[in-house]
Amino acid sequence: ERDDLLSMGERALFIEHPTDLSNRPKLNQISKWDTYWADVNKIPYTVTGPYLKALFDKAFIDGLHHPMQRPTAEEWETALLKTTDLMQQCSNIYCDQKWYVFDNTSIPKCPFCGTSHKGTLPILDLYYQFQPSVWKPENHRLMVYNNQYLFQWHVNRNIIRNEKLTAEQKIPVGYFTFHETKWVFVNQKLTSLVDKTEEKEIPIGSMVELTDGKKLLLSKEDGGRVILITLANK
Ligand SMILES: [Zn+2]
Known part of the structure; x- marks a missing residue:
């Protein structure tokens, strides 16, 4: 005892x-x-x-x-x-777990059944504005998969994902999809989305391609974040 x-x-x-x-x-x-x-x-x-x-x-x-x-x-x-936000679907239809947490490696695979990820994998790192021209990483990463949603709590750091969210804040602002061999983001609700790499506004109802190294400003409002895109598993 x-x-x-x-x-x-x-x-x-x-x-x-x-x-x-x-x-x-x-x-x-x-x-x-x-x-x-x-x-x-x-x-x-x-x-x-x-x-x-x-x-x-x-x-x-x-x-x-x-x-x-x-x-x-x-x-x-x-x-x-x-x-x-790190979840990925396992492509093995017989996998016991179906989903797994991305392991931050450049050649990801399912830890449960060992199946390698197929195709390119966009990784989005969130940045916030620390000073007028200084952006800092937030140690927050969003992994993309087909029909993955983007939400207000990704767009603006003043919106916190918790039980206080309003019904409006729970509606996705857009989604990611694999479209004609390219990964794209379809903007449904972001009023000031800018492709900073190409210095181009992305209006509601249009899409922007996710390419390696591209930066997207998600919102010009106070607290609006930038995402930096990395394409893994190339
Ligand atoms: Zn698996």
């Missing part, structure tokens, strides 16, 4: 600690229903993506014995929402 208390208390150790492997799950002690997820070599916690991985590290490594260092509920919420 004292052993149990110690292992859950002062001697507790994250089962997926990156360097101390002594508390790894023992697969011969796991019920057959749980073996799929229990094999941490096959499916490590890092499949949850970069935002959640950082919080798991904070909670179970840095903060395990120091509760004050653990992430707040708000940090978890933000990380979960940002992670939904």
Whole structure:
């Protein structure tokens, strides 16, 4: 009993600690229903993506014995929402999971079934205006797939994705689609969308091609973001 208390208390150790492997799950002690997820070599916690991985590290490594260092509920919420922007559909129709979190590699593949991503993959990095001519990355990335939507909370940093959104703010402002061998964004609601690379306004009802290195200003309003496009898996 004292052993149990110690292992859950002062001697507790994250089962997926990156360097101390002594508390790894023992697969011969796991019920057959749980073996799929229990094999941490096959499916490590890092499949949850970069935002959640950082919080798991904070909670179970840095903060395990120091509760004050653990992430707040708000940090978890933000990380979960940002992670939904990293989701990609697996092209293997027999895949158990169907969707996975993009792993930030240049040649992505599904971590569950190993199927490589097919075709080019646009990655959109969000930037905010720090000073009149200084734009800074927000550590927020939006992965594109066919019929992926863009929302107000991507466009303007003053609009936060939470339960206070109005019905109007929940309506997509446009969508991404693969159109005649090109990735494009179709503008449905953005009144001041500008292709900064070609210095061209993109009016509502028209589309803009997503090309490697292109910058799009999503809104001229205060808080309006720029997205920088990278085409991965070329
Ligand atoms: Zn898969």
